[in-house]
Amino acid sequence: MASQVGQVGAAPAADLDVVRANPDVSAGPKARGGRFGDRIATGLLIFFAALWFVPLAWPVATALKPEAETTTIPVEWVASSVNLEAFRSVLSAGSLPRWYLNSALTSLAITAITVLLASLAAFGFSRARFRGRNVLFWVVPAQILIVPLFTQMQAFRMVDTYWGIILPQVASPIAVFIFKQFFDGIPRDLEEAATIDGASRLRIYWQIWMPLARSAIAAVSIFTFVASWNNFLWPFIVITNPDMMTLPVGLSQVQTAYGVRYAQIMASAVLGGLPLLIVFLFFQRQIVQGIAGTGIKG
């Protein structure tokens, strides 16, 4: 039956008129969408996709203009000359390279520590049972903790330090949850065989479980890295020294720093958005699957 339907669908849809004339024939899967409906859908989709690209393209267009031609009325997409002057000046004069470094260091550290802590904890949770383990999955919105966390960081003398950015972001119950879900699926006899061979728990974790958990590690790493790279509120509060700022925090200051030099502001914005867009181009499938599988907002 299904194959029959499939054949009707596979038939060239040039028979549109026939299909219309004969309702029985129209009852193929391609009647869903038909040709006409698909064309409307494609048109609408292209329109909206193009609309969504505009705010990505406009900063690039602005950044490529000479400063004097950024504020023309009516708006022009291409100026009299296209040059990379704005990019050159924000990279050489501004703190942008330093912010890249700060963001990269702190995000990588947060990601590595989160993966380590969460996988160890999940390993423990997955095998041992003790009372009240589920309490740990209690999630408090980080936004309501900013005030007490800041006074705590003051007490630890961690204001304006990398550790001040990193430490409050490493305890992720969601990461533990993802690892635990994965570990629960690893057969026990694998572990028992290793225990009989005299392997210690840590060796079992490191040599058997972690290599098996590659997909969980990838999922946790990607969402942790993206979330910490883009985190604004916490680094904004714990960092005041411009040299210690992460990229998002530093970029929140350029509007005032550059005044009305829009080409330079947009060049900074483009450079600020670029790293994760490149990451996305490479890991599109993993990122999308990670979201679809876990429903985790960055």
Added chain:
Amino acid sequence: MTEVAKSLSTPTVRMARDDVSTRRTARTTGWRADLAGLGLVLPFLVAYGLFLIWPAIQGFRMSLFNWRLTGSGTTDFMGFTNYQETLEDPNFWSSIWHTILFTLLSTPPLVILSLFFALLANRVVPARWLYRLAFFSPNLLPSSVVALIWVWMYQPGFGLVSGYLVRLGFNEIGWLSDAGVAMVSVVITTVWWTIGFNFVLYLAGLQEIPRDIYEAAALDGATDLEQERSITLPLLARTTTLILVLQVLASLKVFDQIFLMTNGGPNFSTRPVIQYIYEQGFSTYRVGYASAMSYAFFLLILVVSLGQFGLLNRRRGQADG
């Protein structure tokens, strides 16, 4: 991932039940396994306790004192006075209202439009990755980049939005300077920025619907729209609920884009509650008062989450019964 878990766990359980000797060793080493398990969990527990539990407790303690960021905290105990002040502070209520208004304005388009895009993309087969790229990539931009781009686009006169609207014959609008419009402008930006997340979730949900259901419906003579209405939407109900729950909670926590685009203005007309808490804590240094407001806001989030879970469970109960 869960599929793997399911398929692997069943035979293991059966094996353990059959093998009596395994069971005995498991029992005798039980307490040691507990201890070792705790040891593995410990590093996480320390971080969790230090940077989540402790600040949460400390925040409550602070809220009971006239605690200031400058100088020592526990000198001036005031009981629940900070909470009383919170309830009587018109600025607190107006900022709560802005947060709720943002949630009310941003949630419908973020859910409905993402569903619409996903339905279109699911139907159009070629170059699906391109649409995913278009709708999802803004989601990966840091909030400050989004703010820079949109403040520039919303510029009066030579900004892109105004430029085109004026060319089309519309009047100039003060996108970020008009108190009646600024919130809508922020919502538009937010929809552009974050819709990709819901889009991806919907697309995943759509791909789980078996094709032959549509084929059967088409055989029965159901039109496209009838199919979407009577097959797609009901089968997407679970995805929609998930998206709605996540979206409302995310919207209630709004801060970045409003703070960066309007700084809560003009004339405080867009200031969300998190910004007011931030200002009380870090501009006027009244961290005790800021903590009390944090807890009041947490209560709101808690009530909303519990309400949502109640709704979820009821819906699930209906589906089962």
